[in-house]
Amino acid sequence: MSATQTDLRTPIHSFMRRQPITVMETDTIQDAVEKMTEEHLSALPVVDQDGCLKGIITVSDMLRLIQDAERTLDCDMAIYDESYLVVDLIRECLGSDEVASVMSNATVTAEQNDSLQKVAQLMVKHQVHHVPVINHDKRLLGIVSATDYVSFVAEMT
Numbered sequence: 707m708s709a710t711q712t713d714l715r716t717p718i719h720s721f722m723r724r725q726p727i728t729v730m731e732t733d734t735i736q737d738a739v740e741k742m743t744e745e746h747l748s749a750l751p752v753v754d755q756d757g758c759l760k761g762i763i764t765v766s767d768m769l770r771l772i773q774d775a776e777r778t779l780d781c782d783m784a785i786y787d788e789s790y791l792v793v794d795l796i797r798e799c800l801g802s803d804e805v806a807s808v809m810s811n812a813t814v815t816a817e818q819n820d821s822l823q824k825v826a827q828l829m830v831k832h833q834v835h836h837v838p839v840i841n842h843d844k845r846l847l848g849i850v851s852a853t854d855y856v857s858f859v860a861e862m863t
Contacts, residue, residue, distance in 0.1 A: 818847055
């Protein structure tokens, strides 16, 4: 069985991960790294105390910020192939900073009735791997990742 046009028109609310793991702007990057490591995630939505989306923090965001710090090391990033070593480098360079200093503004978002196809097109167009799903008040309802799409297609066989 392959993905049909009907499947692709499915509203994202039936596909998204509800109640995603989140962080707040004032949490430390160390807190975010711990959550990412424990939950095997590469991104976390950043919310305020009302659950409204403020941004997203990704491993890619953190790695971009440590590029300058990496240049000062005597070795290059090649030795950081093991993910736990990358996590250690992030902790050393950014650990006590607030999430707000690293997060990206979540400009690419979806609404719960957007289709799977529309959200996939957003991911491709904006070259992102995670799309937070929000309501009209910007309250976070869920998140969709590229891995979720791969799982969806894999389960269709």
